[in-house]
Amino acid sequence: MKVFLVRHSHALADSDDPRRLLSVQGREVTREVATFFRLSGALNTVHAVWHSPLARARETAELLITGLGLDVLLIEAPGLLPEDDPAAVADRLDNAGDPVMIVGHEPQLGLLATTLVRGKTKPVGFDFKKTTVLALERTGGRHKKSGRSCWRVRWQFSPELLPAARTANAR
């Protein structure tokens, strides 16, 4: 069982407005990333996409699904806002049976990844740049303290490797 954690792409003005959409550059990068993954096939097993209620995450998720050509469930999921405790999502992933993509925000994604891999949130071990994809896989073991499943990193994709992302993905 794998989970693919994705930070939303570059958005319009840097504010707390939950309605702010992706910038033109953010859309361009997202489409390029989606095309790359469609050609590579590395995300073809995704069964469902969970995204936060914020527009920039939803739009990133929609563009990725479209670009990947996947016919999957798109779910606005609780517990994915920037300041949310990652525990609820970690619990939900424990019960997930099929590969899931989660499109969310920092700092919550870094905390979630750290929780899944290390079983605790501090010190934070992951820093998600925009449109970064981190693939984790459940190992079969359990974290001693939380009792949740252990996950390990399978791979990480940095969008700066792609041409549009190099010029547009300023944080």
Next chain:
Amino acid sequence: MNHTATALLLLDLQRDFLEANGKMPVGVETAAQVVSLANRLVKHAESVGWELIFIRNEFPRTEWLGNLVRNGAAIKGSPGSEIDPRVTIPSTSFVFTKSKSDAFSNPAIEEALVSAGIDQVVVLGVMAEGCVRATAKSAISRGFRVTIVSDAIGSSRGFLWRLGIWSMKNAGAFIQSSSQILNAS
């Protein structure tokens, strides 16, 4: 190729990346190929007078950002940070350490290249999309002619290997197979 001004850069041929039970392995078959070609190219480099420069990671144990992504690979002082014993390291080689993807983050490496009159580097090792790419791009920006030995470059995933090679080519690196290099120089 100009034999007197070339260095062979062997990046991160470490146990954690090449051994099957390493922390961040490229896979048994890829590792065997990278090791075998590295040894052939080392022998070739010696015969044509190239400098040999081995570079390996030594990541601080306290570097939380990064160590988790790498599954704790190549931490300073760990057995996994050692160069894979299958790799031949001639006594005339330089061996440098680094703690970042870009090998030139250790200024001693550029100093060694410049003082030896090197203007071309031939690069092999792991990972295509990570340290190899970062080092190749940095070398290009410093004015070195960079040749990537495509079949002696490893990665944990095929799509990341392709992305790394493509990215280096776009950045101005010359992509050649080991046989092209062995037969041409």
